[in-house]
Amino acid sequence: MQGEELNRYGELYVQRHPRLKTKVVDGSSLAVAAVMNSIPKGTTQVLHRGNLSKVAYAVALNLCQRGIQVLLSTRQIGK
Numbered sequence: 041m042q043g044e045e046l047n048r049y050g051e052l053y054v055q056r057h058p059r060l061k062t063k064v065v066d067g068s069s070l071a072v073a074a075v076m077n078s079i080p081k082g083t084t085q086v087l088h089r090g091n092l093s094k095v096a097y098a099v100a101l102n103l104c105q106r107g108i109q110v111l112l113s114t115r116q117i118g119k
Contacts, residue, residue, distance in 0.1 A: 072098045085109045 054060060072095055079086065086103055088096060088110060100110045 068095050068098065071095050072102065075099050076102055079103070079108075083108055085111065087111045087113060089113045 075095075076099065086108055088100060090096070091114065092100070092112065100112070103110050
């Protein structure tokens, strides 16, 4: 959240350099892309264990959009 408040995903940089031909991405987008590229072709199911963070949610959403079934497993504290 801190980075988003500081530069709004690089928007300020893009505004100052309107002829920029490179896409500016934040760290979360880069992390999602790295995870997506590491999943083998032909994968039909993925099990996610742990908390559903912003990055994990984006990965799960992208996987579902590719037709991959995503199973979520989280621990409930106190139960």
